Amino acid sequence: MIQLININKTYSKYQVFSNFNLEVPTGELVSVYGPNGCGKTTLLNLIAGVQPAEQGEILFNHQDKFKVGYIFQNYRESLLPWLTVEDNISFPLLLQKVDIQSRRVKAKELLKKFAPHINSKAYPYQLSGGQQQLVALLRGLIVRPDIYLLDEPFSSFDYQTSLMMLKICVEILKQEKLTAFFVSHDGEEAVFFSTTIVVLAGNPTKVVKVFKNDLPFPRTLASIDSPSFINLKKDIMQAINTVN
Amino acid sequence: MSYWWKCIGPLGLVLGWTFFTKFKIITPLYLPSLSETIIALKQIILFHGADFWATSYRAVLGFFIAVFLAVPLGVIIGYYKKVYWSLEFVIDFFRSLPAPALFPLALLFFGIGDASKIAVAAFIAFWIILVNTIHGVWHTSQIRISVGKVFGANSYQSLRYITFYDALPEIFTGLRTGLSLALVLVIVAEMSIGTKLGLGQKIFDSYTAYRIPDMYGYILVVGLLGFLLNKIIRHAEKYFVHWNR
Ligand SMILES: Nc1ncnc2c1ncn2[C@@H]1O[C@H](COP(=O)(O)OP(=O)(O)O)[C@@H](O)[C@H]1O
Ligand SMILES: [Mg+2]
Secondary structure (H helix, E strand, O other): OEEEEEEEEEEOOEEEEEEEEEEEOOOOEEEEEOOOOOOHHHHHHHHHOOOOOOEEEEEEOOEOOOOEEEEOOOHHHHOOOOOOHHHHHOHHHHHOOOOHHHHHHHHHHHHHHHOOOOOOOOOHHHOOHHHHHHHHHHHHHOOOOOEEEEEOOOOOOOHHHHHHHHHHHHHHHHHOOOEEEEEEOOHHHHHHHOOEEEEEEOOOOEEEEEEEOOOOOOOOHHHHOOHHHHHHHHHHHHHHHOOO | OHHHHHHHHHHHHHHHHHHHHHOOOOOOOOOOOHHHHHHHHHHHHHHOHHHHHHHHHHHHHHHHHHHHHHHHHHHHHHHOHHHHHHHHHHHHHHHHOOHHHHHHHHHHHHOOOHHHHHHHHHHHHHHHHHHHHHHHHHOOOHHHHHHHHHOOOOHHHHHHHHHHHHHHHHHHHHHHHHHHHHHHHHHHHHHHHOOOOOHHHHHHHHHHOOOHHHHHHHHHHHHHHHHHHHHHHHHHHHHHOHHHO
16 A cells, blocks of 8 residues: 655745545555646655655555666656666665676566667667667666656557557566656646546645546557547546646 | 868968978068978977976876866865855965966975966966866756756765766866867976976077977977877767767
């Protein structure tokens, strides 16, 4: 169970969260859906511990220590251009002082399993956007995270590519049985990804509604046109408009 | 194709030189003919290589001393804002100070040998490399710092594995300028402090003895040295900062 309890977060004078609460069972693929500027990135940064909250607790199975994988909104910049693919993926292990041989073995295992078409010795700037995205994803996996955070990872891709990448992501995260928070302001992506959808809106930002998403996996382009998909998408989009 | 274009500049230089000397537009006392200069240059290269090495040694050693001091210090000063604030005036003062003003001081501390020349070269390179390193650290990607945080980097790891590399392109800007200035200062120091071996000294000696072809020969050698050093550091930059283009 992941719990966010009584979170307060303010930027200079602008209060993003005030007594914000959220509880999600482990193993869920959670889409965090909300308009631009409502605090989705801030929420992920709080969970990741990249930014401090003024008040509140974030617990994973009642512990305040847990590991996260994170794909940043600007994933391209988040890769280290001076390191090869394998060294980027295993960078978190370098920080844990794992020796270089074991690091590279681990990185190569992940590459072989999930992205065999990517050359482990290439540099990030030699890869396509989709490949860079996968490298960022694998870097988060190598620490065996408790929670995986994805911040609008596909917003810079065209429609086809973003759906394809989303599908690959979902498959990997499901295979690893991870709990994930996927941030999006796109209703279709949010439904496609999730088993649970958390709709955020308001000022300060609150959870407007939580939707269960029982659409079966694997989801494909065809799923998008199914009536239940379309209805759920409508529901979450309407949920935002009930606030203000 | 581009190869031929690149020959035009040097060719023009040679033609211009020949033109000016052939028609005595500039008196041969001031500008000897190209062939005379080349004969002098050949003599220098064959029998006076020691000057070249003495000057190179001073400039390069001064440069490396500056690098080993300025880069780690710059990373630390850039990283800790409070350290920067407390040193801002000192840094701005010394980097604005025209280094030749310190020649007498260098003599006082290091004597008339190699050490004083190396010291002034290191001095001038130090400040420019320091300032560039600090700026490089300031321009580190905040996202990559966050990446470090997410995966548990402590501040030493963050500095060593992220900030340092992020600053490297700007550090190299400092290294390029620093090396050029180190050579300039060594030449000036050799001329004004004096030395037995050294290109700056030899240029000055040729001038006072009125061996003008020799003077031009040594000037060409100095130019060549500067050109070589610049090429070397540019290659090093391409190798170490491969991602920045
Ligand atoms: N570092 C910051 N300083 C000041 N305001 C910020 C900062 N980061 C975000 N904000 C503000 O907080 C709000 C939420 O931002 P963010 O979490 O990035 O929203 P989202 O990801 O949902 O688009 C926005 O109004 C934004 O302008
Ligand atoms: Mg955002």
